[in-house]
Amino acid sequence: MAVSRKISEFMEQGSWIRKMFEDGIVLKQQFGEENVFDLSLGNPVMEPPQEFFDALSDIAKEPIKGMHRYMPNAGLETTRAAVAQELCSETGLDFDTEDILMTVGAGGALNVIMKTLLDPDDEVVIFSPYFVEYFFYADNHGAKCSVVPCDDRFIPDLKVLASLITPKTRMVLTSSPNNPSGIVYDSQLLSTIGEVIKSKEQEYGSEIFLVSDEPYRKILFDGMEYPHIYRFHPRSIVATSHSKDLALPGERIGFIAVNPNCDDKNELVDGLTFCNRTLGFVNAPALMQHLVARLQSVTIDVSKYQAQRDFLYDALTAIGYNVVKPGGAFYMFPKAPIENDVVFVDELRKHKVLVVPGSGFGMQGYFRVSYCVTDATLAGAIDGFRDAFDTFT
Ligand SMILES: Cc1ncc(COP(=O)(O)O)c(C=O)c1O
Known part of the structure; x- marks a missing residue:
């Protein structure tokens, strides 16, 4: 074995985000980039100011x-x-x-x-x-x-x-x-x-x-x-x-x-x-x-993230998800409609929406949505969120 037992175990425990990323690559090859809604990464699509x-x-x-x-x-x-x-x-x-x-x-x-x-x-x-x-x-x-x-x-x-x-x-x-x-x-x-x-x-x-x-x-x-x-x-x-x-x-x-x-x-x-x-x-x-040193008082356009938060929060709560409204960052952590977050995230994946199970953050029964994506990706994911929710309710 090339890596130590400990690192091998760590790689397994810390693999959720990587797994979703890899799943995303496969899905995008299969269905085309514009038909897969990847909300799994905290990697801002916004350009620097x-x-x-x-x-x-x-x-x-x-x-x-x-x-x-x-x-x-x-x-x-x-x-x-x-x-x-x-x-x-x-x-x-x-x-x-x-x-x-x-x-x-x-x-x-x-x-x-x-x-x-x-x-x-x-x-x-x-x-x-x-x-x-x-x-x-x-x-x-x-x-x-x-x-x-x-x-x-x-x-x-x-x-x-x-x-x-x-x-x-x-x-x-x-x-x-x-x-x-x-x-x-x-x-x-x-x-x-x-x-x-x-x-x-x-x-x-x-x-x-x-x-x-x-x-x-x-x-x-x-x-x-x-x-x-x-x-x-x-x-x-x-x-x-x-x-x-x-x-x-x-x-x-x-x-x-x-x-x-x-x-x-x-x-x-x-x-x-x-x-x-x-x-x-x-x-x-x-x-x-x-x-x-020259940019200490400069920040990206936070109002853009706030608008995306509002859009996603309104859409998810209208579907019936239980969500605590975030006060900052660009993540939302809704409750899954079933206890098993991994099964629910898998269901979302079938609807081509990629998010990360709460288990990856120490909280089963939840999932993380990263909304630092384009408006089109965010809007495109809503049908999938609805269909997956309806599967279990
Ligand atoms: C809570 C938290 N801490 C630390 C980091 C690491 O940030 P950096 O890219 O600046 O190393 C991240 C990155 O996503 C994060 O979400």
């Missing part, structure tokens, strides 16, 4: 001397300063260049944070429904995840959070707006999470970090303000990227922001910088760092 192309063209016309060389492992001073400045205006906190570390996407950021914080056998608490990669990322650093369940509005059960935090817990990892539910955790919820962490730190005499994975933080609907985690726990760190808010997932550019009020901040940032280097990232892509 015009400002991105303008900045790219400016830099190509007037390259900065040495811009493609190695740089400090934390990233370019100018880019980190631009990110810090944007965070100051967003949060009212006093971010400094030293609080920011440029990374290879949010995925790279999470791995750098975990590598820096976790010893073997440490524990990471995550919330259901979750982004499945968290399990694999924690394992990369010898740690294990435990999962806080949620209610039918995807609000976590914080009594269970308290019971899952043990002396080995080093990190509580939230993700909001959430993939797959699109739910945004409000200030009240985050504040209670902060209080639970503080009381457990006192009980165990430990230090627990609140880490927020937030690549969708700027994709918020209905004029909602984003509740930043920094004020809910001093030991807080954000992992994020421009994969979604600038529609640049293939360019692998993101950053880590450390709470300016975190104790031992300098040691922490030194550790993060060391791990960014030694995980082999070395530094985040140089060209992208030059570009995003």
